[in-house]
Amino acid sequence: MRRGIAHGNDVLDLVENYCKRAGLPPAPGIVELPHGERLIHAAANQFGLVIELTLAAIEQAFLNGARQLAPQDFARAYHLRTACDDSFNPFVIPDFYRVDARQVFSREQR
DSSP states (O other), rough: OOGGGGHHHHHHHHHHHHHHHHOOOOOOOTTSOOOOHHHHTTTTTTTHHHHHHHHHHHHHHHHTOOOOHHHHHHHHHHHHOOOOOOOTTTTTTTTTTGSSSSHHHHTTOO
């Protein structure tokens, strides 16, 4: 079992609850396990970063006048946080496990 999958449902519950609080319904797939795995991996398995990326994605949706929280909101939030282009954005590329998010966020702390 890949690391983080054990907490996938907890992360999905968190995203769903933040969407409810924001009054912004999740797009299809956002509260499904594949997206949860992607979010956990993108956050380098750090729960605090999962929360930060989720809130930033919701903010992006509101700034763009979206009617629902969609994958592109997470992609934009990740890009704004990391300055990584699409080829290293776990919310854009199909094989997101090839991105070492720990390296991305350790670079951010320098």
